[in-house]
Amino acid sequence: MTPGTIHGVGLGPGATDLMSVRADRLVRQARHIAYFRKAGRAGQARKIVEGMLRADVCEHAMEYPVTTEIPVSDPRYNQQLAAFYARCVDHLRALTRNGEDVVVLCEGDPFFYGSFMHLYTRLQAQAEVQIVPGITGMSGAWTASGAPITWGDDVLTVLMGTMPEDDLTRRIRDTDALVVMKIGRHLDKLRRAVAAAGRTDAAWLVEYAAMPEQRVTRLCDAAAVAPYFSILLIHGQGRRP
Template sequence: MTMGTIYGVGLGPGDAELMSVRADRLIRSARNVAFFRKAGRSGQARGIVDGMLCEDAREIAMEYPVTTEVRFDDPRYAEILSDFYRDCTDRLCALTATGEDVVVLCEGDPFFYGSFMHLHSRLEGICRVEVVPAITGMSGAWTASGRPITWGDDVLTVLMATLPQDDLERHMQTADALVVMKIGRNIDKIRAALRQVGRYDEAWLIEYATMPGQTVTRLRDAGERAVPYFSIVLLHGSGRRP
C-alpha cells in the first residue's frame, strides 16, 4: 500500500482570504484534518477554516497538555510537551500507514515559530511530509499598521517576549526595525524594556492582525492594560530611501 502524505499547511495571519491557493485547495479536499488547540477551546487554526472542510472530513484535535500552567523554563515543560508531540506523531503516522493523507493546519507559516515544527522534526525519515508556506502573522501586523517595516539597509530583528528583560533591552537598543511576538502576559516586561532603552514612544501595538477585532494603536496610548496572546509590538525602520 502506498504511504500517505502529511501536509503542514500554513493558514497565514488569520484572514482566510490571505491563504495561498494551494493551501485552500488542500484544505477543501482533505479527508483528514489535524489541528492544535487548547483543551476546551475550538482552536484558532480550526476557526480560520470554518466552512471550508468537506462534510465527511475527519477532524483530529491535538490538545496541548499544558500552555501556561507550567513555566516554559521548568524541566517538566519540555518533558510533557515532548511526550505530547511524540503521541501526535504516532497518531498521524498510523493514518499515513493506511494510505491516508493528513492536512495539519498551521497558524501563520509552519516553519516560523509554529507547533508544526516539533512534529516535522519527528516525522522526517518516517513519513512523507510536505510543507505549504504562508504569510506570517508579523507581516499581517505591519501591513495593518499602514507603514513599511523596513527601508533600504534596515536590519529587521524579531524577538520573543518570553526572553529575559536584559536580553530584550540589548536587542531593542540596536534594532533598526523590530517585531516582538508572543506578547500576552509579557506585555509589562516589554513596556519596561522599551522605556529603559528610550524607544517606548516609537512602539506600535497590533492586536488580532487581519482578524475580526483587529486594533492598531501606539503602545503609549494603550495604557497599562493586559493584551491578548495574538498581539505584536512593532518598531518601524527609518533607513535609506531615495
C-alpha cells in the first residue's frame, strides 16, 4: 500500500475567499482533516472551512493540553506540549500508513508562528509532507488598515506581545514599521512599551482582520482587553517618489 501524504494547508487570515485555489481544492476533497483547537472550543481553523467539507469527511480535532494555564517558563509547559505533539504525529502517521491523505488546517501560513511547524519538524523523516502557503494574518491586518505597511527602505519588525516590556520598547523604538502579534492579555504592557518608545500616535490595533468582526482602531482608543485575533501595526513612512 502506498503511504498517504500529510498536507499542511494555510487557510489565510479568516475569509474563505482569501484561500488559495490549491488550499480550496485540498480542503474540499479531503477525506481526513485535522485541526488544532482549545478544549471545549470549535477551533478557528475549523470555523473557516465550515460548509466546505465533503459529507463523509473524518475530522480529527487535536486539543491542546495547555494554552495559558501554565506560564511558558514552567518546565511542565514544554513537557505537556511535546507529549501532545508526539501523540498527534503518531495519529497522523497511522492514517498515512493506511494509505490515507490528511489535510491539516492551519490559520494564516503553516510556517509562520503556527502549531503545524511542531508537527512538521517531527514528521519530516517519517512521512510525505507538503505545504500550502497562505496569506498571513498580518497581511490581512495591514490591508484592513487601508495603508501600506512599508515604503522604500523601511525595515519591518515582527514582535510577539509575550516579550518582556523592555525588549518590546527597544525594538519598537528602533524599527520603521511594526507588527505585534499574540497580544491578548499583554495589551497593557504593549501600550506602555509603545508609549515609552514615543510612538502611541502612530499605533493601530486591528482585531479579527479579514473576518466578519473586523475592527480597526487607534491603540489609544482600543478597549482594555484585546481578543486573541489582534495585531498591532505601526506603518513605515519611508522613501517614496
